[in-house]
Every structure is written in structure tokens, then in C-alpha cells.
Amino acid sequence: MTTIHNTLVRRKAVLLTKIHLLQSFTTLVVVVLGMSLFAQVPSPELPRTYIDTHWAPPSGGKAWRAHTAGEFQHALDDSNPGDLIVLDAGARYQGSFTIRAKLNPYHKWIYIEGSELTSLPVAGKRVDPARDAAKMPKIVATDTSPGVSVLAGASYVRFVGLEFYSTSRRGCDLDHTPRVNCFTYFLLDMPAQQGKSLPDSITVDRCYMHGSDTQDVRAAVVANSTNVAVIDSYISDIHQSTLDSQAIRAYRTPGPIKVVNNFLSSTTENLMFGGAGGPDNPYIASDLEIRNNHFFKPERWAKPGVTLPPAPQWSVKNSLEFKSARRVLVAGNVFENNWAGAQKGYAIVLTVRTSDSGNIAVVDDITIENNVLKNVASGFNSLARDDNCRLSFAPLCNNPGEAKRWKIAQNLVLLRSVSAPGALQSVAFQFLPDVTDVVFQHNTVVPGAGADCWASVYFSVPGASRWPLAQSDTHNLWITDNVLCRPPTGDWGGQGTAGLVSYMGDPPPLEKRFSGNVILSPSHGSPATFPAGNLVTAGPIQYADAETGNYQLTSPKWVKTTDGKPAGVDARKLDAAVSGVTGTTNSGH
Numbered sequence: 001m002t003t004i005h006n007t008l009v010r011r012k013a014v015l016l017t018k019i020h021l022l023q024s025f026t027t028l029v030v031v032v033l034g035m036s037l038f039a040q041v042p043s044p045e046l047p048r049t050y051i052d053t054h055w056a057p058p059s060g061g062k063a064w065r066a067h068t069a070g071e072f073q074h075a076l077d078d079s080n081p082g083d084l085i086v087l088d089a090g091a092r093y094q095g096s097f098t099i100r101a102k103l104n105p106y107h108k109w110i111y112i113e114g115s116e117l118t119s120l121p122v123a124g125k126r127v128d129p130a131r132d133a134a135k136m137p138k139i140v141a142t143d144t145s146p147g148v149s150v151l152a153g154a155s156y157v158r159f160v161g162l163e164f165y166s167t168s169r170r171g172c173d174l175d176h177t178p179r180v181n182c183f184t185y186f187l188l189d190m191p192a193q194q195g196k197s198l199p200d201s202i203t204v205d206r207c208y209m210h211g212s213d214t215q216d217v218r219a220a221v222v223a224n225s226t227n228v229a230v231i232d233s234y235i236s237d238i239h240q241s242t243l244d245s246q247a248i249r250a251y252r253t254p255g256p257i258k259v260v261n262n263f264l265s266s267t268t269e270n271l272m273f274g275g276a277g278g279p280d281n282p283y284i285a286s287d288l289e290i291r292n293n294h295f296f297k298p299e300r301w302a303k304p305g306v307t308l309p310p311a312p313q314w315s316v317k318n319s320l321e322f323k324s325a326r327r328v329l330v331a332g333n334v335f336e337n338n339w340a341g342a343q344k345g346y347a348i349v350l351t352v353r354t355s356d357s358g359n360i361a362v363v364d365d366i367t368i369e370n371n372v373l374k375n376v377a378s379g380f381n382s383l384a385r386d387d388n389c390r391l392s393f394a395p396l397c398n399n400p401g402e403a404k405r406w407k408i409a410q411n412l413v414l415l416r417s418v419s420a421p422g423a424l425q426s427v428a429f430q431f432l433p434d435v436t437d438v439v440f441q442h443n444t445v446v447p448g449a450g451a452d453c454w455a456s457v458y459f460s461v462p463g464a465s466r467w468p469l470a471q472s473d474t475h476n477l478w479i480t481d482n483v484l485c486r487p488p489t490g491d492w493g494g495q496g497t498a499g500l501v502s503y504m505g506d507p508p509p510l511e512k513r514f515s516g517n518v519i520l521s522p523s524h525g526s527p528a529t530f531p532a533g534n535l536v537t538a539g540p541i542q543y544a545d546a547e548t549g550n551y552q553l554t555s556p557k558w559v560k561t562t563d564g565k566p567a568g569v570d571a572r573k574l575d576a577a578v579s580g581v582t583g584t585t586n587s588g589h
Contacts, residue, residue, distance in 0.1 A: 041478055042437035044365040044405040047287040047327045051258040053203055053229045055123035057111050058082045069093045076100075081108035081156060087137035089116035094167070096145040101153030107201070113160040120161045120206055126232045126261050126583075127161070127206045136163040136208060139187075144170045146189035150225065152196035158203040164188060165210050166217055174214070179313065183216035183240050192224040192252035192277075199225040207233045209247075216240040220266075223250035229258035238266035239314040242342070244275070251276040251324070251357065256287035261581075263294045267307060267314040268342070270295045274323025274357035279396035281324075281358025288328040294582050295319040295335040295347075302421040307341045316341030316422070319376075323353040324361035324401075330368040332577035338376040339422025345377025346430070352401035354386045355394035361386075363403040370577035372412045375420075378427045379413045379445070384434040402436075409441045412551055412569050415485070417448040425454035428485070431503075433462045436475040444483040444551050444568035452486060452522045459490030459503040467492040472506030479504070481516035481561040483541065483553055483568035487528055488519075496528030516561035518553065518568065533560060535567075544571060 061082035064075035072093050075085045081104040087093060114120075116135040121127055139162055141147040147164050150157065164187040172182030187209050190199045202225045211217035218240040221230055228250070235247040247264040249272045250257055257273075264270040271293075273285040297316065301307045307316040319335045322328065335347045343349075352363040363383075373379055385400035408429070415426040428445040431438075440457070447453040459473050473490070487495060490503050500514055515533035523538055530536055535558045542555040552571035561567055 042405050042407065042439055042476060044367050044407050045327050046365075046367060047256065047289055047329055049256050049287050050289055051227055051229045051256055053205070053231050053258060053260075056109070058084055058109050061108070066093075067091065069095050069097075073097055079110055081106070081110060083110055085110065085112045086115055087112070087162070089114045089119075089135050089137060092138045092140050094140045094142050096141065096143070097139065097148045099148065099150045099154045099157055101151065101155070104155050107156055109156045109158055109201075111158045111160055112162065114162060117161045121232070123205070124232065124261075125206075126263065127208055127234050129208045129210075129234055129236075132161075133163055133208050136161055138163045138165065141166040141168060141184040141187060143168050144183065144185050146184070146186040148188050150188070150190045150199045150202055152193045152198065154202075155200040157201070158205055159188070159207055160205045161207065163208045164220070165212075166215055168215070180241065181214055181216040183218065185218045186222050187217055187220045189222045190225040190228070191222070198253060199228075201227040203228070204230045204233055206231075209233065209235045211237040211239060213237070217245070218243060219246045219249050221248045223248055223257055224252045226254060227256060228253070229260070230262055231258065232261050234263045236263065236265040239268075242312065242315045244268040244272075244315060244317070246270065246272045248272075249275070250285050252281055252283055253285055254283045255285050256289070257285060258289045259291075259293060260289060261292045263296065265296045265298065267297070267301065268317045269321045270297075270319045272321045272323070273325040274353060274361060275321075276356060277358050279359050279394070279398075281360070283358070284360060284362060285325045286327050288325060290320070290328070290330045290333065292332045292578075292581050293334075295333060297337040299337060302337075302339050307339075308422055312341065317343040318345075318349045319347045321349040321351070322363045322366065323351060324357035324363065325366070326362055326364040328366045330366070331370050332581065333371045334374060334578055334581045335371065335376065336374045336582070339416060339420070340377050340424035341422060344381075345416070345422060345424050346381035346427075347373045347376040347379055349381045350403060350406065351381065351383035352386055352403045353388065354399050354401040355388035355397045359397060359399045361401045363401075364405055366406045368411065369407065369409045370411070370574055372414070372574070372578055374414045375416050376413070377416045377422060377424050378430070379415075380408060380429045382430060382435050382438075383432050384436065404437045406438045407441075408443065409439060410569055410574060411443045412574060413443065413445045415446065415448040415453050418450040420448070423448065427455045427458045428453070429456075430458045430460060431474055431477065432460045433473055434475065435477065438474070438476075439478045440480075440482065441478065441562075442481045442565070442567070442569060444553070445485045446546075446551065447485045452520075454486070455489055456484035456486045456519075457488035459488070461491045465492075467494065467502070468498075469502040472501075473503045475506050476513075477504045478513045479517065480514070481563065481565070481567050482518070484517055484519045486519070487521055487530070487536070496530055499528070500530070516567060518556065518558050535560070550575070
């Protein structure tokens with residue numbers, strides 16, 4: 001019995017040893033795999049679906065000829081999917097019009113267009129108000145109510161070649177300083193109604209939508225719909241008091257959304273996703289295509305009393321903002337003019353906000369490439385978690401959200417002159433704590449006239465931190481192959497490799513994730529040494545032909561990049577991506 005007992009004990013010990021070894025090996029494999037996956041170059045997911053907006057007018061249905069506002073509403077009420085509604089070119093249709101749900105099992109479109117549509121640019125070409133507005137029917141809001149409301153369940157409606165504006169006399173005081181303009185809330189609204197289905201397949205095509213210096217409009221298009229597209233249109237003069245105003249806003253929609261080949265001009269944000277919807281908002285705006293648009297703020301707004309102190313009339317923040325979005329492509333756009341006003345002047349803001357966009361909000365899988373940021377106070381701003389998600393600010397917020405997997409590549413950032421109104425300490429990219437899985441590659445940052453840029457890449461750190469940081473400020477951040485107008489720095493001012501270890505040292509090796517950059521280090525700056533794969537130079541940095549917009553790096557010559565291509569933007573590729581965007585006749589399809 002003793003022999004048998006001893007044998008069993010030995011077998012049990014051997015078995016336990018094998019189990020422990022297997023557990024250790026499994027743990028090691030998991031750790032190694034995790035480290036391997038985490039250390040890889042992030043690859044954001046692109047949109048899963050793209051909206052087809054090809055020109056396919058209905059045929060076989062009834063053609064409604066509406067000559068008055070009453071006839072227009074009658075046509076909206078009684079038309080059937082597959083019908084055509086024709087409005088008179090140049091005529092004014094005043095009031096607030098409503099589009100309600102209709103049975104549409106075969107997904108047929110209703111097109112609403114003008115009688116001189118053939119005189120407008122063909123499908124795929126952007127309209128020009130100076131040339132085209134006279135040939136457009138006018139949908140005119142007469143009070144604070146929207147010009148057109150597309151209600152729950154309405155579907156397959158295309159607005160083509162129409163002008164939308166307001167003559168509201170509500171809420172205004174034009175006899176005092178500061179002046180308060182009359183206003184309309186929205187020109188085209190898709191109001192999300194809780195418990196009801198969203199509108200679906202709504203397209204704005206070759207339309208002109210606008211306010212004026214003396215007429216406020218809070219938003220031109222509220223895109224709370226599925227499959228909504230704004231294409232080849234011109235939206236301008238969108239503003240309202242010091243409230244946030246947008247050319248296009250979408251906050252209660254799952255997407256997809258297409259914004260392609262438009263002129264977009266608004267004071268606060270030209271285009272924004274998220275920012276409203278309540279804590280139980282069930283949607284994240286997803287599968288967003290934003291291509292070949294001209295985002296623009298006129299310099300006449302950059303004046304005291306208009307958007308600058310004292311007593312600014314309107315609020316300027318940024319050109320493009322994501323508070324809740326995922327699977328986004330931003331490509332071939334020009335973002336022109338942005339300055340410090342109600343915010344610090346970042347042109348593109350990626351800041352998850354569950355506190356106002358809903359507890360499920362994220363800013364994930366964002367691709368921003370081949371864009372020009374022109375005459376901007378700063379470039380990109382980030383936020384990994386919503387610092388407003390707290391009891392004192394948003395008592396129903398229970399999740400700070402996340403922001404992961406971004407690719408910001410092949411963008412030209414032309415910073416604003418230090419002498420221009422609204423100029424501030426310029427930053428190409430500000431990284432906030434815990435930003436994760438971001439690629440910042442082949443971008444070129446050019447300082448504004450009159451001084452060096454304040455920071456090319458700037459790291460903010462958690463409050464009450466000590467230097468050096470106990471852990472890396474960011475995670476899996478790749479800064480490669482850029483032309484930077486100043487060495488990266490941050491709240492603690494840590495320069496060179498030692499500073500980067502605290503700011504972006506997770507995971508090692510840092511040398512792999514910070515490489516291939518050309519870094520201008522002004523002679524009056526603090527000397528610093530960076531990983532060997534980068535070139536630090538006192539300048540000058542020279543480009544092929546900056547006067548004509550060709551910012552291909554020519555000197556210093558540097559091709560020791562991660563992909564063997566010259567550092568900074570590929571000027572030829574960038575020029576092809578934005579060709580014609582600042583004109584009015586380029587094709588967006």
C-alpha cells in the first residue's frame with residue numbers, strides 16, 4: 001500500500017508540475033501575443049458602406065407642378081414614391097413645409113427639383129451661387145421653424161437644385177449694439193423622434209443654403225437620418241448669436257452619411273457629429289464619408305465684435321468635430337481659415353463626449369488623409385475619455401467613452417500668421433492623456449509668417465503628475481516620416497528621447513514608433529537629441545515651390561524614413577486629392 005501511495009503522490013506531483021508549466025506557458029503566450037498585437041501599427045477600419053448617389057430620376061410616376069406654397073405642400077402630401085415634384089425657377093415658396101412617411105416597399109425616390117434644372121451644373125458638379133442661384137426655386141423659412149422638416153419614417157427624397165434661406169423676423173434686435181440678428185433654427189431638419197423610426201435615404205444635391213450678415217441660421221442641415229447625403233452643394237453664412245452653429249450637424253443617427261464635394265461655411269463648426277441626443281442616445285454616427293469639401297470661414301468674421309472680443313456676436317470653434325463617430329474617412333478636403341475664438345483654434349477636433357452625445361459614444365476608427373489645413377491657428381486636437389462625464393457636470397453620464405485607432409497621414413498643415421487676428425500658440429497636433437493606437441505619418445507642418453510654430457506635437461499630461469511620468473502618457477502612438485516645424489514637447493517640457501519616453505514610451509521600442517521625421521529645431525530653442533532614425537536640423541527647410549502650394553520637401557534631403565519615401569507630404573498625391581476643391585466645378589463622384 002505504501003508503494004502504491006508513493007507512486008500516486010509522485011504522479012500527482014508530476015501532473016501538477018505539468019499543469020503549472022502549461023499555465024505559465026499559456027500566460028506567456030497571451031502576454032507575448034498581446035504585446036505583439038499592441039505594438040503593431042494601428043489600422044483603423046474604413047466605412048463598411050458608402051452611399052450611392054448616382055443620378056437616377058424617377059420615371060413612370062406623376063409629375064407634380066407646384067407654383068405656390070400651398071401647391072407645394074399638397075404635392076408633398078399626396079405624391080407617391082416614384083413621382084417628381086417640379087418647382088418654378090426663381091419662385092419663392094414661403095413657410096414651413098413637412099414631408100411625412102409614405103408606404104414605399106420598393107424604395108422608389110421622389111425628386112424635388114426646379115423647372116430649369118438643365119441650366120444648372122450636371123450631377124457631380126458643385127453649384128456656384130453667383131452663377132446658379134437665379135435659376136433655383138427658393139424655399140424660404142419665415143420664422144424660427146425649419147424651411148422643410150423630414151419627419152419620422154419619410155424616405156427616399158432627393159432635393160435637387162433648390163435655394164434655402166430665411167426671412168424670419170423672430171428673436172432679433174437690430175437697433176442696439178451688440179446687434180442681435182433675426183433667426184431661423186434650421187433650413188432642413190430631420191428631427192429624431194424617440195420611439196419612432198428615423199427618416200431614411202435623404203439626399204441634398206446641388207442646393208444653395210445660406211443665412212446672411214443680418215439673418216442668422218443655426219444649422220443648414222440636421223442630418224438625423226439613415227443614409228443621408230449632402231453632395232455638390234454650397235452652404236454659407238450659417239451662424240446664430242453665440243450659440244453653436246453648423247453647416248451640417250448629425251447627432252442622433254447610426255449613419256451612414258455622405259458629405260462630398262460641398263462648400264461648407266459656418267461660424268462654430270462647419271460639420272459636427274455628436275454633441276446632443278441625451279444620455280440614452282442609442283446611436284453612434286457610423287460609416288461616414290467626408291471627401292472633397294471646401295471648409296471655409298471668411299476672414300471678415302475674424303474681427304472684434306464679430307467673433308473676437310469684446311462682445312463677440314458669433315462663436316468660432318473649429319471646422320470639423322467628432323464627439324461621437326466611428327468608421328470615418330476624411331480625404332481630399334481643404335480646411336481654410338480657423339482662429340482662436342470660443343475655442344483655441346484647432347481645425348479638426350476628435351474629442352469623445354459621452355456627457356452630451358450619449359453613454360455609448362466613441363471616436364473610433366478615424367482615417368484623415370490627403371487634406372490641406374490652410375491658415376489655421378492649430379491643427380488637430382484629441383481626447384481619449386470624456387472629462388465632462390462626472391456627477392457635477394453630467395449626472396446621467398456613466399461612461400467616459402473611448403477614442404482609438406486613428407490614422408492621420410499625408411496632410412499639409414499651414415499655420416496662421418502670428419500677426420493675424422485670432423492667432424494663438426499654434427500646435428499641429430495636441431495629444432491628451434491615454435490616446436491609444438494612433439498613426440501620425442507623412443504630414444508636413446509649416447509655421448505661419450512671423451515666427452516659429454509654438455509646438456508641432458504637444459503632449460498634455462494628467463493633473464498632479466510628477467516628472468518623469470510614472471507611466472507613458474499615450475499608448476501605441478506612431479509618429480513617423482513627418483516634417484515638423486519644432487521638436488515635440490509637452491506640459492513638462494521634456495525634450496528629446498528622454499521626454500518622449502514619458503510621453504509615448506508604451507510599448508517599447510520607442511525608436512520604432514518615432515522615426516523618419518525631419519524636425520526643425522530653431523537656434524534659440526533647447527537643444528535635444530532624438531532617436532537615431534530622425535533628422536534634427538537648424539534649417540532652413542525648403543520646399544519645391546511653396547508660393548504655388550507645392551510643399552514637397554527638397555532640403556534637407558531625407559529618405560531614411562520607415563517606407564523609403566521622402567519625409568512629409570507627397571505633394572503630387574496631395575495635389576491630385578484636393579484638385580479643384582476650392583473651385584466650384586470639380587467632380588465629387
